[in-house]
Amino acid sequence: MPLMQSYGLSDPGRVRKNNEDFLLIDRGQNLYIVADGMGGAQAGETASRLAAETVLDVMGKRSNPKLHDLEEAFVEANNRVKRTAASDLSLEGMGTTLVGLLHDGDQLHLASVGDSRIYSFQEDRLESLMEDQTWVNEVGRRLGIDEDTLKRHPMRHVLTMAIGVGNPLRVNTRSIPRTPGMLILLCSDGLHGVVAADAISKILSDETHDLQAKAQSLVEAARNAGGPDNITVLILKV
Numbered sequence: 001m002p003l004m005q006s007y008g009l010s011d012p013g014r015v016r017k018n019n020e021d022f023l024l025i026d027r028g029q030n031l032y033i034v035a036d037g038m039g040g041a042q043a044g045e046t047a048s049r050l051a052a053e054t055v056l057d058v059m060g061k062r063s064n065p066k067l068h069d070l071e072e073a074f075v076e077a078n079n080r081v082k083r084t085a086a087s088d089l090s091l092e093g094m095g096t097t098l099v100g101l102l103h104d105g106d107q108l109h110l111a112s113v114g115d116s117r118i119y120s121f122q123e124d125r126l127e128s129l130m131e132d133q134t135w136v137n138e139v140g141r142r143l144g145i146d147e148d149t150l151k152r153h154p155m156r157h158v159l160t161m162a163i164g165v166g167n168p169l170r171v172n173t174r175s176i177p178r179t180p181g182m183l184i185l186l187c188s189d190g191l192h193g194v195v196a197a198d199a200i201s202k203i204l205s206d207e208t209h210d211l212q213a214k215a216q217s218l219v220e221a222a223r224n225a226g227g228p229d230n231i232t233v234l235i236l237k238v
Contacts, residue, residue: 004103007211008234011219013190014227020044021188021232024052029059030103034232036116036188039094047096050084051077051163055100067109067175070102074111074171081164095164099186112172114162117192121183126201130172133161182238190231195221211235
C-alpha cells in the first residue's frame with residue numbers, strides 16, 4: 001500500500017499562551033489525528049494528547065483495522081479522558097474535539113467528534129466531509145436562523161459533543177474512496193473559524209508549494225486574521 005505524503009503543523013496563535021491542540025501522524029499505522037483540547041490550565045493539553053494517544057494505542061492492537069475499529073477507538077478515548085478527569089481535580093471538566101483518518105488501501109476511514117474538521121480538496125473544490133457537532137449546526141440552522149445572525153450568536157462557540165464529556169458519545173463516521181491527487185486537510189477551528197473557505201482553497205491550490213509550505217501558509221493566514229485560538233493543520237496528499 002503506497003504511503004500518503006503528509007505534513008502537520010500546530011501553532012498557539014497570537015492570543016493564547018499555551019497550545020491545547022495536538023496532532024498525531026503515525027505512518028506505520030496509516031493514522032492521522034487532530035485534537036483541540038479544552039478545560040483551562042493544563043487540562044486541555046492533557047485531554048487532546050490523551051485522546052489522540054488512546055486512539056493510536058487501540059488501533060495498534062487491531063489486526064487490519066477498519067472504520068468500526070476507529071469508532072471504537074474514539075469511544076475508548078472518551079472513556080479514558082473521563083476516567084482521568086475523575087481521578088484528578090485539576091483536570092475536572094476537561095475535554096477535546098477529535099478528528100481522525102485511517103488510510104486503508106483504496107479507502108479512507110474518517111471519524112469526528114466536535115468541531116475540528118476534515119476537508120477534501122480536488123479540482124479546486126473544498127468540501128467539508130463531516131458535520132460539526134455544534135449548537136450552530138445542529139440547533140441554530142435547523143431553527144432557520146440566518147448565517148449572519150449565527151456568526152454573532154452567543155451560542156456560536158458551544159459544542160454539542162466532545163471527547164470526555166459525551167455520554168453516550170456520538171461519533172460521526174464515514175468512508176470515502178482514495179482518489180489520486182486529492183488533498184485532505186484536518187484542522188482545528190483555529191483555522192476554519194477565522195480563515196474563509198475560499199482563502200483555504202487558494203492556498204491548497206498553489207501548485208508551486210509543497211505540503212509543508214501549504215501548511216505554513218494556512219497557519220500564517222490564521223495568524224494574520226488575529227490568531228485568536230490555537231491553530232493546527234494536517235495536510236495529506238492522497
